Every structure is written in C-alpha cells, then in structure tokens.
Amino acid sequence: MKVIVQKFGGTSMATGDSRREVIKKISQVKKDGCQVVVVVSAMGRTGDPYATDTLVDLVRKTNSGLNKRDLDLIMSCGEIISGVVLVAELERAGFPAVCLTGPQAGIVTDGNHGNARVLEVDPHEVQKFLQEGRIVVVTGFQGKDADGLVTTLGRGGSDTTAAALGVSLGAEVVEIYTDVDGVKTADPRMVGDARTLERVTYNELCQLAHEGAKVIHPRAVEIAMQKGIPLRVRNTFTDNPGTLVAAGDTNYENSTKIRDNLITGITYISNISQIRVPLVKEEDMALSVFTVMAKEGISVDFIYVSPKEVIFTVSDDAVDMAVDTLEAIGLKPVLRKDCAKVAAVGAAMTGVPGVMAKIVTALTESGIQIIQSSDSYTSIWCLVDRTDLQEAVRALHRQFNLHEGVHREAG
Incomplete structure (x- = not known):
C-alpha cells in the first residue's frame, strides 16, 4: 500500500478549527487508499501557550544559561502536546491513530543538542502501526542520540523529520502543509503579484531556502533529494495543489507544459553586515581570519578572498563578537552595517550569458548600489543596503x- 507523509506546521495545529482542516487533509489521503504518517509541529507561534518558544521562555526566565541537553527536553514538549491532541481528535472522528515521539519513531541523530542532524531512521515501529491500519502521528523536530538522550533538530526541524521518514x-x-499556497516567486509581503510556482527542482528549492525563503527547511529538501522522494508544499486551508518539488528530469505527472523561465524566484536575507579585513605582512593571515571565526562559532557568508583583503558577511547578532575577535588577534576590520543579500535563483540560468547584465541593469536603473556580488550554477547574489x-x-x-509565469507546450 502507498505511504504518504504529511507534515503540518504550527499555524495548522494552533486551534480547533485549524486542526479540523488538518483532519480533512488526512482523511482525503485515507479515502484514496493510502497509509498516512503525520508529522506535527508545536501549536502556534511565540506567545501561544504551547509553542516551543513560550515553553523555553519558562526556563530562561529562571536560568538563561541552562545546558543544551536539558533545554532539549522542554523544547521537545510542544510537539508531544500537539501530537497527542491530534490523535485524540482523529480518534473522535473515527480514525484509529497513535502518537509516537521522534525517538519512538526510530529517528537517531548525532549528539549536537539544539541542532542535531539525523543519522538514520529505523521505521520498524511506524510500519507496525501502519500495518494495523492506524494513522501514525509523529512528533517532529526531535530524535535521540546514541545514548538515548532526546535531541532537537533546530529551526525547521519538523520538515526534516517528515523528509527523513519519507525516505525511510x-x-x-512528502506533503509539507503550511499557511501559504506553495513556493512563491518572491515574498508576497514585498511583491504583490508574486506567483505560486507549479513546480521547482530540488536544487532550486534548496537555494531558495538557503537564501531566505521560509517555506521549507533546506535540510529537508536535501534529504528527500537523496532518494528522489517528491515533496509537495501546500496550504492547509485551501485545496490548491501547491508546488511540486522533484528532480529536473521528472515528467511532473505527465504535464504537457515545460517551464521556460530563466529565473525561478527572488529571495533575500536581511539583517547582515559586511566585514572587510585588510591583509598585511603575514601570508597566512587569511587563514587566521577564518580559523578564529570558526573557533568562536561565527558563521560567515558571501566570502571573497584576495591577496590584499578578505571580505565576508555575518548576521547582525554576531557582528560585534566577530569584530572583537578579529581585533583581538591584531587585525583591523572595516565594518559596513545594515546590509541585505538578494538572490536570483534558477536552474535554467546555467551557461546562459547575460543574466548578470540583466541583474545589474535592473538594480542600477532603480538607483540601487551593488556592494558585492557572487554566483553559482543556479544563483546570483547581490549585497545591497537594507534600505x-x-x-x-x-x-x-x-x-x-516572474509575475507572468512563462510556459511553452511540449511536443
């Protein structure tokens, strides 16, 4: 029998009304004759009584320095509450169901508490309950390490749980349900005519997610891509088909339309700062820069290295530590605050001349200075002032x- 994995986020689980929509989506899959595994996030967002951040605040008000091992225990509670409540409602609606925690569902991780990575999944318990005809509800965002200790998977971890279960x-x-209709060509809060994409490749969605698109965690896409498990990003509260995510050579359910857009979407990361470090005398000075950043756990991005200087960006919440760390080893960093990174993403740009020229033209004609730029096979990034x-x-x-949705017919 076919297995469908459905993941529902915090807004989908927040209220009785929203959970009734969740049950409708689950029941439709059951009516189609499929077995269902449901992955749930904690209910609601910050401030809601059972949201993860709300539960963590209970502890941090008492002790902001609680160790990550114990913090993982309370961080895993929101999903457990959410899972048990959904099972109770499914049972009341006439659907036999069972709730499993991440560890009970066989999700094994490394020991990096707070941001663990999935190492393997033993789906034995999940399969046992599926064979009994039950809907299996799994608490997202959590697993266990080699010592059996509870770990959490970091922000967006429920997406990762769903993808890992889908592969195993x-x-x-794997259907990722959220409160938007799918993957958009841009943030609709910024671009009023942003479209929902019918389909994207794994690589494109990875790039969009890494560069700021919040619709799905990039790690989930990478896991699904390993075994070619299709993803579909959908809205819990509509019947729209959403966005299909699959390999570039997939026939997309026999569609006769071929996407012919050069660029798939525009995304961004705000609240970053650029640091320029002049290099003098020592040949290994560039190595020293990145060594001390790594030692302090500071993530660097948008990197440019030349014989005379090193340039990179860091998030605003890490910039003061980065500058202090560089000055402590005798360097003189030059700081530019209040920056943002804009990315144009599209698999079709590979090998096509003139894409950068179009980007420079668009930004220049809008009076926007490009502070720094870089590119890969599927993305071009530009650093600009946040304003x-x-x-x-x-x-x-x-x-x-991108508002037009260019297609051409096959054949």
Missing part, C-alpha cells in the same frame, strides 16, 4: 517577468 518508508510523496532591499526584490522580479 519509501513514501510516494534598498524591498525595491531590489521588486526590480529583479520585474526584470525577469
């Missing part, structure tokens, strides 16, 4: 006609 069970598809961020996103969206 050989699922037909220019919204207009930069809009300008690039217009330049590549």
Whole structure:
C-alpha cells in the first residue's frame, strides 16, 4: 500500500478549527487508499501557550544559561502536546491513530543538542502501526542520540523529520502543509503579484531556502533529494495543489507544459553586515581570519578572498563578537552595517550569458548600489543596503517577468 507523509506546521495545529482542516487533509489521503504518517509541529507561534518558544521562555526566565541537553527536553514538549491532541481528535472522528515521539519513531541523530542532524531512521515501529491500519502521528523536530538522550533538530526541524521518514518508508510523496499556497516567486509581503510556482527542482528549492525563503527547511529538501522522494508544499486551508518539488528530469505527472523561465524566484536575507579585513605582512593571515571565526562559532557568508583583503558577511547578532575577535588577534576590520543579500535563483540560468547584465541593469536603473556580488550554477547574489532591499526584490522580479509565469507546450 502507498505511504504518504504529511507534515503540518504550527499555524495548522494552533486551534480547533485549524486542526479540523488538518483532519480533512488526512482523511482525503485515507479515502484514496493510502497509509498516512503525520508529522506535527508545536501549536502556534511565540506567545501561544504551547509553542516551543513560550515553553523555553519558562526556563530562561529562571536560568538563561541552562545546558543544551536539558533545554532539549522542554523544547521537545510542544510537539508531544500537539501530537497527542491530534490523535485524540482523529480518534473522535473515527480514525484509529497513535502518537509516537521522534525517538519512538526510530529517528537517531548525532549528539549536537539544539541542532542535531539525523543519522538514520529505523521505521520498524511506524510500519507496525501502519500495518494495523492506524494513522501514525509523529512528533517532529526531535530524535535521540546514541545514548538515548532526546535531541532537537533546530529551526525547521519538523520538515526534516517528515523528509527523513519519507525516505525511510519509501513514501510516494512528502506533503509539507503550511499557511501559504506553495513556493512563491518572491515574498508576497514585498511583491504583490508574486506567483505560486507549479513546480521547482530540488536544487532550486534548496537555494531558495538557503537564501531566505521560509517555506521549507533546506535540510529537508536535501534529504528527500537523496532518494528522489517528491515533496509537495501546500496550504492547509485551501485545496490548491501547491508546488511540486522533484528532480529536473521528472515528467511532473505527465504535464504537457515545460517551464521556460530563466529565473525561478527572488529571495533575500536581511539583517547582515559586511566585514572587510585588510591583509598585511603575514601570508597566512587569511587563514587566521577564518580559523578564529570558526573557533568562536561565527558563521560567515558571501566570502571573497584576495591577496590584499578578505571580505565576508555575518548576521547582525554576531557582528560585534566577530569584530572583537578579529581585533583581538591584531587585525583591523572595516565594518559596513545594515546590509541585505538578494538572490536570483534558477536552474535554467546555467551557461546562459547575460543574466548578470540583466541583474545589474535592473538594480542600477532603480538607483540601487551593488556592494558585492557572487554566483553559482543556479544563483546570483547581490549585497545591497537594507534600505534598498524591498525595491531590489521588486526590480529583479520585474526584470525577469516572474509575475507572468512563462510556459511553452511540449511536443
């Protein structure tokens, strides 16, 4: 029998009304004759009584320095509450169901508490309950390490749980339910005519997610891509088909339309700062820069290295530590605050001349200075002033006609 994995986020689980929509989505899959594994996040967002951040605040008000091992225990509670409540409602609706924690579902991770990575999944318990005809509800965002201690998977960890279970069970598809209709060509809060994409490749969605799109965690996409398990990003509260995520050579359910857009979407990361470090005398000075950043656990991005200087960006919440750390080893960093990173993403750009020219034209005509740029096979990034961020996103969206949804017919 086919297995479908469905993941429901915090807004989908927040209220009785929203959970009734969740049950409708689950019941439809059951009516289609499939077995269902449901992965749930904690109910609601910060401030809601059972949200993860709310539970963590209970502890941090008493002791902000609690060790990560114990913090993981309370961070895993929100999903357990959510899972048991959903099982109770499914049973009341006439659907036999059972709740399993991440560890009970066989999710084994490394020991990096607070941001653990999934090492393997033993789906034996999940399969046992599926064979009994039950809906299996699994608490997302959590697993266990080699010593049996509870670990959590970091922000977006429930997406990772769903993808890992989908791979281990050989699922037909992993459906990621949220409160938007799918993957958009841009943030609809910035671009009013942003479209929902019918389909994207794994690589494109990974890039969009890494560069700021919040619709799914990039680690989940990477896990699904390993075994070619399709993902579908959908809205809990509508019947829209959402966005299908699969390999570039997939026939997309026999569609006769071939996407012919050069760029798939525009995304961004705000609240970052650029650091320039002049290099003098020592040949290994560049190595020293990145060594001390790694030692302090500071993530660096947008890296440029030349014989005379090193340039990179860090998040605003890490910038003071980064500057202090560099000055402590005798370097003189030059800081530029209040920056943002805008990215144009699209698998079709590979090998196509003129893409950067279009980007420079769009930003220049909008009066936006490009502070720094870089590229890969599927992305081009530009660093701009944060005050220019919204207009930069809009300008690039217009330049590549992403509001139009260009297609051509096959055959």
